[in-house]
Structures are given as structure tokens and as C-alpha cells.
Amino acid sequence: MTKTSHPAEGPTPKPDARGPSIESRIHDHYDSLPDSERKLADVILERAADLSAFKASELSALAGVSKAAATRLFQRLGFDGFDEARLAARARRDWGSPLYMGASGSGAALSGPATLLEDEIDLLRRSVRRLSPAMIDDVAAAMVGARRIWLMGYRNSRFLADYLRWQLIQFRGDVTVLPGTGETAGEYLADLTERDILVVVALRRRVHGLLEVMEAARAVGTPIILVTDPTARRLPALADWTLTVETQGHFAFDSCGPALALCRFLAVTALGKAGRRGRAHMERVERRHETLDVFN
Amino acid sequence: MTKTSHPAEGPTPKPDARGPSIESRIHDHYDSLPDSERKLADVILERAADLSAFKASELSALAGVSKAAATRLFQRLGFDGFDEARLAARARRDWGSPLYMGASGSGAALSGPATLLEDEIDLLRRSVRRLSPAMIDDVAAAMVGARRIWLMGYRNSRFLADYLRWQLIQFRGDVTVLPGTGETAGEYLADLTERDILVVVALRRRVHGLLEVMEAARAVGTPIILVTDPTARRLPALADWTLTVETQGHFAFDSCGPALALCRFLAVTALGKAGRRGRAHMERVERRHETLDVFN
């Protein structure tokens, strides 16, 4: 056999590993970058997150600058040349395989997805299977049509209620999360009417008291939307619509990802239904923000 | 002088997209592959799942065969040449990164949740590509070791700070989100020390004032962890660690999903590092919950 001595086994073919990531290097130099190199940096940050899949000439073409600019940029960032940067990018991109599961006790690790990424994706997929577009449509319509929207959620679910409110107030008013800090839900109950709508977010580890509020709302005829997970038992009976998402993955903490995605989808759909009026509201907010110069 | 302003518009920059994936092509031909090409195929399947990050010569070196074999393989698989295969691999991986989201509202909402699902998954994938496991490890360790954890975030980012706090207090104390309602961050700055750690969540639509707080923290030597999106410009220079996630999908509202997943991942990793002490804390909390009978 010929096989002289093969190249396959370099002693340590993975040369580098450490050193700041490309992104942080860019950020470090960003202010002092000349125009053409900054254009390149923007392209890398925004469009070509995975440097290793590109050639330098592609990047410069995308940025509309010369190849020379690319060479200069990578040298300025502390690389020997483009190829070294490419290698570094590749070495760095692997939160893939070896992640052990959460520490909570033991098991879990047996059958589940190997990475947190897969776990999240899996939960999303399974959640979508539980949802029907038609129901989402109805719910969004109800939210657009309501005189006032009340949101409720404890613990974990509180963030989701806040998030949903944040999205909704982009294009309509009268959206309230209850209870505010230091208040109890009871204080609001008197305000509910049948032209309002109540959105209850109740993910795992539900708290006592939800039932009572929902019963009270039902008594005055306020439609109820319930966002919960498959472990809910008695709550759905009280709701007019129930949207169920998965939360339990194979890692230590539950995931709110699917619930968050659902909220986003509700908001997007509702925005569509809000039509001209909603967009007008949105533009008004936008304009005010600009004049106040709130952002950087 | 030729065109100074010509940039990104190639006539058809997106070459192809479809056609069987590289893997399935390999499997189709696998049995009929000659030795050297099979070695290459194995390398691709096992070690270089992401073809677009490699050069043909690297592959042949890894497989211990000649470059000629590589050329032959890719032609046999139905590609015009290696470069076409590389492009195909890349196109397949980020179908749809740079696309603009539908005009604020209507358009995109039509298609069912399946597309929003794809959007979320795509954002997750792209975000993961920006993160390095090593840095997450470091950050988690820093959070476990800190005397006290301060969290900060405005607007959208506020929910994330709250969520992260919620996860962290499962296994350790002294985790504070600032500013509380009605307070300004300034009131807390005096308490920062170099044994603390500051986590700043600053997704799109950042608010003025972050810079000042970060500068103040930096002045007293408090390490800073920054969670942000690719559009951040000046902030990363002030942070000790910067974790970047994608937020802009094809729909009207930004997605916090990837940021949330990152928070969960940080929490899971930190929990692992907290070891026995962290678990003890967790059990203590658990026991108290049981005795109080808070849940249903």
C-alpha cells in the first residue's frame, strides 16, 4: 500500500480556539473603523453571522467595497489574515453536542434532545401542533374588538402578561396587567364588563386564586382567554378559549419560549386585524418617540 | 471612474435553494461510492456536517485522500463542482436571513403558525451561531461567584431581566432587578462593588441612560455582562462579556425568543455550577412552598 504517511493526523489540527470572538473584536474597534471597513463589519454582524461560510471576496462584494478593504479589516482586528479569522469562526461555532443536562437531580439526560437548542425547537414544534390557526384568529379578533383588555398572570406567567401587554399597546390603548405590585386582583374585579376581555396566563406552578378571579369574570360575562400548559386541569372549563403550549423540556427549568412565541403570534395577528386604525396608533407612538428622542 | 456606488445588487444573488440536501445525496450514492470517495463522505457526515465552512482540500486532508477524489465525489453527487455544493449547503442553512419582514402588519400574518414557527426556529438557530459555549460557561461561573447580581433592562428587555431573575433566585439569593418601579437606576449605583456583577439586557430600541449606568459600574470595577442584539453599536465596548442574540424576524414585532432561550441556558448552566449549595437552596425554597401550599 502506498499510503506514504498520511496527512490525516496532524498532531493538533485545531490550532486556535481562544481569543476574543470576531464580534467582540469588531465591537472593540468599531468606533475607530474607517468607512469601508465599517461597512464590512456591518455586513458581518448583520448578514453573515457565520463568517466561516463566506469568502472574503463575497463579503466585500456584499458590502460594496474592495477586497483590499477586507484584508485590511481582518488585519486590524488582530488576525493574521482572512483565513485565520475563518478558522477561528469555525472553531467557535459549536454549542452543539456536549452539553450535559441541568443539574436538577439526575435522570433526564437519557432520551431527550442533546442540546438546549434542540430542546427549545422541539417544544415549539409540539406547541404549534396544539394550536389551531382558526382559534388564534378568533382570539386576536376578540382582543381587537374589546373595549378594554385585562391581562393576568402570576410568577413565571407574569412576564408573559407583561410582554403581551407591551406588544398590544403598540397599536391600541386600554391594556392593563393586574394586579399591579402590592395590589390584589380583587380590587379590579369591579371594573370588568362584558365588553372587556380577560387574558389569563397560567403556566405551570399555578397559584391559588386564579379560579376565583375567573369565576368572578365569568359571572359578569367577560370573555376569558386562557394561555396555559398541558398540566392545567380545571381552569379550561372556565375559559371561552384555551390556548395550550408546551413548557416542560428536558432541562432543569421550564421554557417560556413557546408561550412567548404564541404571544407574539397573537400580537401580529391582532395587529393585522386592527387595520388602519391600529397602524395609525402605531405611527403616532412612533412619532412621539422620535420627537422625544428616547432611543440611542 | 467606473461606478462608485454599485454595491450589493447582483442580478440574482440567490443562486439556488432546493434540490436534495447533501446528506441525502450522499446516502443515495453511498453504496456505489468507491473507497476514497466513501472516506470523504464519512468525513462529511460525521465531522463536517456543515459543508459550507470547509474547503474541499480540507476535507480531502481530513479523509486522507487526494483532492482529486473530492472533485470526483461532488460531481458524482450531481453538483457542478465543489463550490456549488458549498453554496447549496449555505443556502439551505439560512434560508431567509436577510429578508425584510412584511410591511408593518398585514401581509405576513396571513400564513398560519407554521411560518411563525419557522421564523422563531430560524432566529434561534442564527442566535446560537453567535454564541460561544465557552463564553456562556464563563458568564455562568461569574454569576455563581458574584456576591450580588444586579439586573437591568428597559422596555422589552425588562421582561427578560425579570425572567432571568426569576430563574436565578431558584438557587441563589441577592438578585435584584433595577430600577424598581418609580425609581431610577442612579439610586442603586452607590451600592455596586467589584465583587458584584451587573447584567444589562439591551435589546433593540435601547434607551438613553444605559451608557451612563454602565460607565458608572465600570468605574467601580463591577464586571458587566451585556445581552443585546446585532444592532448594538457602542455598548459592547463597555461590557466585559457580550452575548448577542437575533431579534428581527420576518414579522411585525421583534422576537424575544432567542434572548429568553439564552437566559434559560445561562440559568441551567449556572445551576450546574452552583453545585450542592445551589441545589440545597432550591430544595429549601421548594419545601417552604409545600408547607405554604401555594400552588394548586
Next chain:
DNA sequence: ATATGTTTGAAACTGTAGTTTCGGAACGCG
């Protein structure tokens, strides 16, 4: 044995990716 057909890597070949050089353009400043 000779004939026919594969498979293979070395080496020649070619194109193009990445670097370097260089002159010009743009800005700053006395």
C-alpha cells in the same frame, strides 16, 4: 496470459481568492 475496466494519487494546469502596492482623492492644518 492478454484484454477491459475501475480506481487512484501525483502532477500539470487554471482560475480565482487574498495580499500587496501604488497613485489618487479627501480631509486637516499651518
Next chain:
DNA sequence: CGCGTTCCGAAACTACAGTTTCAAACATAT
């Protein structure tokens, strides 16, 4: 206005990636 400085891209240059050629090595048949 001159004189530096910095930034830029065209073009020359170099190196190497990917292709092609070719003859040796091996297989199988006749």
C-alpha cells in the same frame, strides 16, 4: 495654497484551491 495624513480601490502579484490529465495499480473476465 502647499504639505501631511488617512482612506480608498484598481491593478499587479502570489499562492493555493479545485479541476483535469495521465499512468500506475488493481480487479475481473476471457
